[in-house]
Amino acid sequence: MTFRRPDRDPERPVYVISVAASIVSVHPRTLRIYEEEGLICPARTPTNIRLYSENDVRRVMWIRHLTQNLGVNLAGVRILFELEERLGTRILERLYSEGASAEKPAPAASEAPTETSQPAAASAAKP
Secondary structure (H helix, E strand, C coil): CCCCCCCCCCCCCCEEHHHHHHHCCCCHHHHHHHHHCCCCCCEECCCCCEEECHHHHHHHHHHHHHHHHCCCCHHHHHHHHHHHHHHCCCHHHHHHHHHHHHCCCCCCCCCCCCCCCCCCHHHHHCC
8 A cells, every 4th residue: 555645745845955966866066056057946944955846856857867868068958948938838858758759769678668778889780
C-alpha cells in the first residue's frame, strides 16, 4: 500500500541547497551560479537560507539537460525559458519529445531506455 501525502505541493520550498544539489547531482555552487544568472529563484528563509521546491529541482534538471546533452550555454537557456514564459507553452518539453521520437534507437537487451541514452557509434557501424 502506497501512502501519498496530501500536502505535497511542487511549489512548496522544502530542500536546502545541499539536498537540492545532491538530488540533481551538482555542486551547491552550481545552484548558486544558476541563481546569479537568473535561471532559478529559490525561496529564502528569514535567516536567508535558500529553499528549493520540486519545481526548482525540475527546472535545474532541464538546465542540466540543455547544457550537458544539447550544448546550450546559460545565456541560451535563459532565452529559451523567457520564450517559454512569453508564449505560455511548454516548448522545451515538446522539443524534447519530438527529438526523442525522431532518434528512437532500438535499446540493447542489457540496457533500459532512459532519457539520456544515445545509440552507440559502434552499433551503428555494424552491418
